[in-house]
Amino acid sequence: MKSAFRARALLAHALGHRPVAAILVFASFGLSVSTASAQLRDQVIIRDKRAPLNYQLELEPHLVIGTNPPGAGQGSGAGIGARASLMVLPEGFLPRVNDSVAIGFGLDVGHYTGDWALQGYRDQCTQFQSGPNGTSICTQTTSNGGTYNYVYLPVVMQWNFWLTRRWSAFGEPGLDIYYLGNHGLNFSPAAYLGGRFHITDSVTLTGRIGYPTVALGVSFLM
């Protein structure tokens, strides 16, 4: 109430002197009001001890991109996928921080092209035949680094930090099991850092950077 009187007095004072000053005062008043309003709307909650959202499962369809994939493939690529994260520790690890822990299981498919490599590519042999004297002879190679279709099955621990009502962040260490055609199944370490912008209490825009993929999608908290 006091601030409103003060603002009006400032405004009247400014109008009495110069129009430019009046505009500046009016603008700063408007900015301070809107900032205060935004602060009220986007309340910091990281110091709260409990998770702000009551959900058991997060389902996240997303688009993925990646470069320098694990294993025999090379180049860069893009694809689609989904992640399901099951809440296992709603209170998290830290007693005075609003964190939580989930276990994430995913399925991502990505198509990589060798000549989109950031640091050049090399062709690879795709077919060998046995030669005389126990030798092995390559009879077919890739072209322009070749193309590769990956199927990833990430399994991660998702450690969430509920920062504000609008924003949350997470880290995801884990493992990526992957399938690459003739090369079969293999695995690589996986690590991600991500963030969510909460469109509503149960729908968020979710981004994730890390290896082997970077993802952008929408999460549904259920």
Add this chain to the structure above:
Amino acid sequence: MYQRHILVAAASILVLLSVSGCHSAGGSCVQGATCDCSEGTDCYQGCADGDGCDLSCHNMVHCGGVCGNNCGLQCHDVNDCSAFCGANCSIDCHNTVSCGASCGANCNYSCQSVDRCGVRVGPNSTVTCHTVSTCVVECEGTCHVSCSATNPCQVTCLGGGSPVLCANGLYACGGC
């Protein structure tokens, strides 16, 4: 409704799985060009236009070249070297553990300072093995094989008959 979405997703995954893996083509080196590959572990080069490439690889673990006709392939200072070529090719492999090659007619193949050398050549070809622990040559038609400081030097005439030892010390399939 959800079941339909799950079915569509499962079908998409199956399609992707069925086409996954490497798709091969004819390599990346263009006709008339000399393409060199060195360092690292593996490098297998191919001639994108099919014929007329000059492929070279060295100082790595595994390497090789695949080319059509009228090509030059060279490798040295690697563990395993591989060459696959059509007609009128010149292949040189030296200072490696193993050299394996398959080439067509009028092939000129040289294997030097190698532990294990194995080559299959087409008609009218010439093979040289020098300072090789074991050299095995399979000739599809007439060929001449020169072996020096090589034991054993084993020549097989795939068209039938036995190789002959010519007066100049060369082994030959189809007469000297």
